[in-house]
Amino acid sequence: MAARGRFYVTTPIYYVNDRPHIGHLYTTTLADVLARHHRHLGEDTFFLTGTDEHAVKVVESAAGRGLTPDEWAARNAAEFQRAFARFGISNDDFIRTSESRHVERVARYVGALLESGDVYAGDYEGWYDPGQEEYVPEGRAREWEYRSPISGRPLVRRREQNYFFRLSAWGDPLLELLEARPDFVLPEARRNEVMGRIREGLLDVPISRCHEEGEPRWGIPMPGDPSHVIYVWIDALFNYLSAVDTDERRGFWPPSVHLIAKDILWFHAVIWPAMLLALRRCPGFDWVELPERVYAHSFWISEGQKMSKSLGNFVDLERLEAYADRFGLDALRFFLVTQGPLGTHDADFAEARFVHVYASELANTLGNCAHRVAHMTGRYLGGQVAAPDPSCPAAGGLEAAAGRAVDEALAAMERLAPDRACAAALDLVRAVNAAIEETRPFALARDPERRGEVGTILYRCAEALRIAALLLAPAMPERMAELLRRFGAAEIGERIRAGAHGELREWCRWGRLAPGTALETGPPLFPRHDAA
RNA sequence: GGCGGUGUAGCUCAGUCGGUUAGAGCGGCGGCUUCAUAAGCCGUAGGUCGUUGGUUCGAGUCCAACCACCGCUACCA
Numbered sequence: 115m116a117a118r119g120r121f122y123v124t125t126p127i128y129y130v131n132d133r134p135h136i137g138h139l140y141t142t143t144l145a146d147v148l149a150r151h152h153r154h155l156g157e158d159t160f161f162l163t164g165t166d167e168h169a170v171k172v173v174e175s176a177a178g179r180g181l182t183p184d185e186w187a188a189r190n191a192a193e194f195q196r197a198f199a200r201f202g203i204s205n206d207d208f209i210r211t212s213e214s215r216h217v218e219r220v221a222r223y224v225g226a227l228l229e230s231g232d233v234y235a236g237d238y239e240g241w242y243d244p245g246q247e248e249y250v251p252e253g254r255a256r257e258w259e260y261r262s263p264i265s266g267r268p269l270v271r272r273r274e275q276n277y278f279f280r281l282s283a284w285g286d287p288l289l290e291l292l293e294a295r296p297d298f299v300l301p302e303a304r305r306n307e308v309m310g311r312i313r314e315g316l317l318d319v320p321i322s323r324c325h326e327e328g329e330p331r332w333g334i335p336m337p338g339d340p341s342h343v344i345y346v347w348i349d350a351l352f353n354y355l356s357a358v359d360t361d362e363r364r365g366f367w368p369p370s371v372h373l374i375a376k377d378i379l380w381f382h383a384v385i386w387p388a389m390l391l392a393l394r395r396c397p398g399f400d401w402v403e404l405p406e407r408v409y410a411h412s413f414w415i416s417e418g419q420k421m422s423k424s425l426g427n428f429v430d431l432e433r434l435e436a437y438a439d440r441f442g443l444d445a446l447r448f449f450l451v452t453q454g455p456l457g458t459h460d461a462d463f464a465e466a467r468f469v470h471v472y473a474s475e476l477a478n479t480l481g482n483c484a485h486r487v488a489h490m491t492g493r494y495l496g497g498q499v500a501a502p503d504p505s506c507p508a509a510g511g512l513e514a515a516a517g518r519a520v521d522e523a524l525a526a527m528e529r530l531a532p533d534r535a536c537a538a539a540l541d542l543v544r545a546v547n548a549a550i551e552e553t554r555p556f557a558l559a560r561d562p563e564r565r566g567e568v569g570t571i572l573y574r575c576a577e578a579l580r581i582a583a584l585l586l587a588p589a590m591p592e593r594m595a596e597l598l599r600r601f602g603a604a605e606i607g608e609r610i611r612a613g614a615h616g617e618l619r620e621w622c623r624w625g626r627l628a629p630g631t632a633l634e635t636g637p638p639l640f641p642r643h644d645a646a
Numbered sequence: 647g648g649c650g651g652u653g654u655a656g657c658u659c660a661g662u663c664g665g666u667u668a669g670a671g672c673g674g675c676g677g678c679u680u681c682a683u684a685a686g687c688c689g690u691a692g693g694u695c696g697u698u699g700g701u702u703c704g705a706g707u708c709c710a711a712c713c714a715c716c717g718c719u720a721c722c723a
Binding site for chain 2: 129132138166240249252254281303306308309310311314317319320345346348376377378380459461470475482484486487488537548550554557638
């Protein structure tokens with residue numbers, strides 16, 4: 115996939131009634147880091163996020179505020195866009211499901227599936243919570259003893275006419291797919307979950323809702339039957355396709371990875387690919403291949419506690435902005451990326467942990483190392499890096515260490531492990547610190563005879579740091595752009611800051627740092643906060 | 647109930663196809679160093695790798711059972 119030089123990453127489109135919180139920002143930041151990395155590699159990159167707007171409750175929320183659904187959705191979608199801009203997200207598009215470009219295309223997709231018989235009219239019967247106006251899954255209904263947990267009133271048996279997607283037909287093809295492509299659903303534990311559930315058997319899924327007389331029109335009408343609207347989930351999934359279903363963008367398809375949280379795995383790993391398999395057989399849609407990967411991360415908890423509405427302990431935008439203000443946006447991004455719930459377990463967003471990681475990884479290890487190297491260069495070499503002496507062994511191991519770090523970081527990014535990529539870069543920085551201790555350039559500098567050695571050592575340290583900065587740049591574009599500027603790579607830094615395309619492998623070539631380049635110290639990249 | 651996952655040093659976690667003395671970061675302790683954001687480096691931690699029993703020449707790494715915690719079990723982005 116990388117060989118094709120194309121990368122298409124998506125986040126879920128976010129429920130427009132929600133206030134943005136750490137969950138939204140986390141997934142979106144991960145996508146951003148991947149997108150920036152692939153742009154740095156020079157790949158044709160497309161990064162999509164957006165809002166899901168056709169839920170019934172959007173109508174209610176809007177009405178409660180005396181607004182039309184359109185107005186309410188637009189206001190909240192703008193909120194998400196502002197938030198993402200504030201946190202350095204470099205998405206290439208922001209799709210809203212109420213936009214005509216989406217509505218029209220979804221009608222076409224579902225129309226094609228109706229035509230082919232993959233979608234058919236039938237009856238749905240199940241337990242219904244009249245207060246919540248939603249069906250309750252069988253298992254949960256039993257667990258609740260057939261009463262609404264909200265109102266306490268009994269659930270009722272209800273039947274309605276619906277359009278169904280013939281999911282039951284796709285169990286075997288999906289299993290074959292999951293067998294043949296072990297990384298289709300990641301992490302592996304999630305793939306196991308999905309396969310286990312598919313083996314239990316698949317039922318057809320209703321994909322429409324009755325449109326009640328007199329209600330405001332909200333949602334995408336079922337093609338050929340305006341008495342139904344397409345169920346919001348189905349509508350939403352198609353955003354990944356509709357956003358790039360244009361002559362200019364079709365080449366981005368299929369998605370390289372759908373980043374999601376674990377709660378919406380079933381839709382992305384089963385229903386969505388099944389619908390695409392079905393659609394693909396329809397005339398004119400043979401180009402619609404399946405996404406390459408679906409990656410489901412876990413949740414953040416807050417100070418050791420599950421985030422919940424009742425506890426009111428969501429890590430919300432205000433709180434996140436407070437961290438960004440105090441420690442810098444990049445520090446927040448670094449924390450999210452390296453300490454987040456990428457795996458199967460939830461991760462804790464705790465103040466103490468944040469302060470700790472910031473101090474040890476960013477201030478002490480990275481910031482201090484950059485400063486000491488620049489400072490010694492200023493003090494002993496007049497501020498300019500010297501030409502290294504190839505015959506001088508001092509700190510010679512750094513070149514190989516840098517090479518390993520680059521290989522590791524690139525491989526980690528390829529397997530969707532940006533945390534490991536950052537770790538590889540930090541290891542390289544630690545190697546620089548160790549090399550300084552070992553070779554002691556500050557001691558050698560006292561002897562004028564050994565100036566050449568000092569120059570060689572500091573050149574190698576600076577070069578390793580420059581490369582570490584490049585590897586950390588997707589996570590911390592602003593601070594690493596500044597570090598690169600100080601280390602004589604201002605142009606690259608500017609491109610990184612702007613989220614532009616580049617040529618990472620060339621940038622990471624050892625020896626690119628030109629002898630004679632002036633290094634700058636400047637104020638701390640990551641100031642300590644013990645005083646604050 | 648069914649399916650799946652996790653249980654490794656005080657904390658957060660790595661441990662590829664089973665193979666010499668079980669690893670990292672952080673913390674703690676001891677030492678070294680002074681170029682640096684009181685930063686850095688080195689050495690330490692005597693960890694029954696949840697328990698029990700198997701397979702094997704050999705298991706943290708495979709199998710079984712059990713214990714603890716967690717996730718999923720179809721319409722809550």
